[in-house]
Amino acid sequence: MVHRRRRMLSAIILPLWASTAMAAGNGPVKSVTISSGGLVEVVRTADIDERNAVSIDVPLDQVDDILKSLIVRDDKGQVKSIVLAGPNPVEETFRTLPFTADDIGALPRLLDAIKGTKVRLTGAREIEGVVLGVEQRPAAEGATIPMLAILPDSGAMTTVPLDSSVSVQIVDTALAARISDAALVAGRAAADRARTIEIGLDGQGSRQVDISYVVAAPIWKTSYRMITGDQGKARLQAWAVFENASGEDWRDVAVTLSSGKPVTLRQRLHQRYWADRTEVPVEAGRDSRPMADMEMAAAPRPSRRSVAGFGGAAAEPQAEAPIEMAGVDAAAIDEQAVIANFALPGSYDVKNGDTISVPLIDKEVKAEMVSVFRVGSDSEHPTAAVMLDNDTGVSLPRGILTVYDDRSGYIGDAQISAVPTGEKRAAHFATDQKVSVAVEAKPQHTILSIKVNDGMIHARTQIRDVSTFKLRGAGDADRTLMIEQSKRPGWTFAAGDMGEPTTTHERIRVALKAGETKEVETAFEQTRDETFALADADPQMILSWADTGADDETRTKLKELGDARQKLLQAQDALEKIQREYDQLAEAQDRTRDNLRAVPNGDLQARYIQQMAREEDELAVLRKERADAQEIIDRFGGRVSEIIRTF
Structure with missing residues (x-):
């Protein structure tokens, strides 16, 4: 590959946690492969010294990904270990100490936390003794003053106010050293944004190795320019837009852009997880015998590997051989089974935080101008589109397309989905109002x-x-x-x-x-x-079936069945109507009967008697009509059954 140096104009992006100064000692970045899945594979060169070790500083939010993906290319040695500080150094430091990180910032709280420690006080009074505790006593104007209770060597307990005139020295040098170390850890906690990863190797001699790992990165984008021409041809340019969000400047770095839809996973490998264990009760006052599985011979304990200096006994098992990675094809475009790799020509200088855009493709393609009408759209007009035939020999990533006419200039923008090689896509860029x-x-x-x-x-x-x-x-x-x-x-x-x-x-x-x-x-x-x-078919449907019957006899019977079913349904409807009227009139008669019982003899009673007589006459008529309708239902119901039996 011909190396060319290119400097790109910077663009403002979000500030990064990682600093360039932190990454400067990691060994130079050799190449990067930026994936459309939001990851970047970083390959950097590192020098192996006489310790057979190499250290890299990485942002804390990249540690999980590096523990997941880091590999070393070394033809003279093998990876033995990867060591780094835990996820919570402050918590680990103070877990075995009698005081907390907050106690270090206040002398009264620290002294109260180390009761029983021998200290030496100097100032207005010089006392040496054992700390008994610290209490707050009221002072003037509602304030309080911390009072140290101390037991001197003389045995007479006394209290000393802890003010600016008192200096305290811890006599126990070991404890003083632990307090000093803890204070350093607590001080660094506020800026705990990075970890030093130390990679131990075996093998002999100083040499260079390549270290690769995959971490999160902004996805790279594609923008297209197309100038339409005559005879169904167009000139297509594809440009890639990507950012250097690694936390360090890239100098003379080879860049490859990988398209596709890779599976990208993450896991919190730098966190600690504890398995739940079943707690069993302590049995007291009983003759407990060992359990059967406890009587088995204990398995030999595995030998411990030394991590200091990344050494180890000669009898320890060898680590697996370094993973061999396939090199990038020197071709500018490498079309693979499920992805396409675009190896950018030359090498690049890209400042941390810069956004750059570089050309990927510049070819003449088949492109037909069409109008596309999609049924269900709100407009009566179709959209103007370019029917792009991807004959470039490489799958085109999805992106935004700006369309120019070779005579009119800019005519619209479009979005195109991924276009595999040999396939067609329509890029809609305007509304065709003339059609x-x-x-x-x-x-x-x-x-x-x-x-x-x-x-x-x-x-x-x-x-x-x-x-x-x-x-x-x-x-x-x-x-x-x-x-x-x-x-x-x-x-x-x-x-x-x-x-x-x-x-x-x-x-x-x-x-x-x-x-x-x-x-x-x-x-x-x-x-x-x-x-x-x-027996349940709709009469109109039966009559429509009669028009397409298989033979004359079937057609005739279907017509008879349709007529009978229609008259049967009409009679059933009539019966339902009669029954509703009958029920309403019967309810009205019940009300009249109740009123008749409630009134005394007289004109009103006579009117209720006449009304009941009329209602009874009407009920008699409805009963007759109901019987007639039922007779029709029975007759045509029997006719329907007879026709169905004789099919």
């Missing part, structure tokens, strides 16, 4: 055949959803119009001049001359086999 489309839907239901068996009718029907498109072309130029309809699983699509369907839409192609009006028709078809009980 209009009107849609009319006509559902059709056709009975193809029927068969009657054991009181059941088996019908084969064809359902067609027909769409008629009334098209009006542009007045000043010819158009190629694509009409797209959403696919329907289980349906067959039928049209005149079929276009190439997409994964989600059926498509037809229509040529429109300038100013031409045209009608085209498409249909979704489906054949269904349906079964119905003749």
Whole structure:
């Protein structure tokens, strides 16, 4: 590869936690591979000294990813260990100390926490003795003053105010050293944003090795420029936009951009997890015998490996050989099974935090200008689009496309999804207001055949959803119009001049001359086999089946059955109406009867008696009508059953 140095203009991005100064001693970055999955593989060169070790400083938020992915390329040695400070150094430091990190910042609290420690006080009084504790006593104007209770060597306990005139020295030098170390750890905790990772190797001699690891990074983006031309050709440029968010400057670094949809996982490997254990009670006052599994011979304990200096006994097992990684193909574009790698030419100087854009592709491609109308859109006008045929030999990542006409200049923007090599995509960039489309839907239901068996009718029907498109072309130029309809699983699509369907839409192609009006028709078809009980079938459906019966006898019987079912349903409807009227009148008569019982003899009582008589006459008429309707129901119900039995 020919190395060229390039400097790019910087752009403002979010500030990074990691500092360039921290990363400067890690060994130079050799190459980076930025993935569209939001990760970057960093390869850096490191010098191995006589300790057979190399150290790198990394931001704390990258430690989990480095523990997951770090590999070392070393043909003269093997990796033995990776050592770094724990996730919570302050917590680990103070876990075994009698005081907390907060106690260090206040002398009274610290002295109270180290009761029983021998100290020496100097100032107005010089006393040496054992700390008994510290209490707060009231002072003037509501204030308090800390008082140290101390037991001198003389044995007479005394208290000393802890003010600015008193100096305290801890006599126990070991404890004083632990306090000093803890204070350093607590001081560093406020800036605990990084870890030093020390990698131990075996092998002999000073040498250089390559260290690779994968950490989070901003995803890289793709922007396209297209200039349309004549004869269905266009010039396509693809540009990559990416950021250096590594926390350090890149100098003379090889950059590769990887597209695709990789599986990217993360795990908190730097955290500590403790397994829950079952607690068993202590048995007291009983003759407890050892459990059977406790009587087994203890397994030999594994030998401990020394991490100091990354040494180890000669008898220890060898670590696995370093992972060998396939090198990047020298070709600018490497089309693989599921991804495409774009190895940028030359090498790059990129400051930490900079955004850069570099060209990936500059080729002539097949590109047809079309108008696309998608059924279900809110507009009567189609969209102007470029039908891009990816014959570049490499899969194009998804991105934003700016479209220029070779005569008019800028004509619109579009989004394109990922385009595998050899496939086509439509990039919609504007509304074609010179072309209009009107849609009319006509559902059709056709009975193809029927068969009657054991009181059941088996019908084969064809359902067609027909769409008629009334098209009006542009007045000043010819158009190629694509009409797209959403696919329907289980349906067959039928049209005149079929276009190439997409994964989600059926498509037809229509040529429109300038100013031409045209009608085209498409249909979704489906054949269904349906079964119905003749005794429950709708009369109109039965009569429609009669028009397509298999033979004259079947058609005749279906018509008779349809007429009988229709009269039966009419009689049932009439009976329901009569019964409702009867129930309402019976309720009214019950109210009249109750009123009659409640009134004394007289004119009102006489009126209620006359009203009851009228209601009784009306009920008698309804009972007669109800009986007649029931007779009709029985007659036509029997007729329906007889026809069904004789099929």
